[in-house]
Amino acid sequence: MPVRLRQILLPLAFACLLAALVLCAPPLACAAPSAAETSAAIAAKKAQEAATKAQIAQLKQDLARSTETYVDTCRRILKTKAEITLVTSETVQLNVELEQARVRLGDRAVQMYQSDPAGLIELLISRARRRTSSHAPSTSSS
Secondary structure: OOHHHHHHHHHHHHHHHHHHHHHHHHHHHHHOOOHHHHHHHHHHHHHHHHHHHHHHHHHHHHHHHHHHHHHHHHHHHHHHHHHHHHHHHHHHHHHHHHHHHHHHHHHHHHHHHHHOHHHHHHHHHHHHHHHHHHHOOOOOOO
């Protein structure tokens, strides 16, 4: 290449390269955040992560307490159901015994009436007198 041509092309190539850098530099500068912006964004994300982890830890604690309360409540319900079953069974047994006693008492009353009707009337009157005298207010002087 002749020297003259090189003298013309070299500065022209340099000028084109410089023009390309000047034209492309502003979009590149706008596209890439600065180091300060990047570190601020990272710090914000780390703070968000820490807050989220704290919230998750709190939710885990709440869940553990709620689970414990639920299990305790279920145990108490089962215990109460067992107690109800026991009391129901005892009530049925006591009702059977009460009915048997009523039948025996009725049988005994019939037997007493058939053997000595006057004796039954005397028994009922004496019982009534005892009952009224035990419920009567006592008259004590002070």
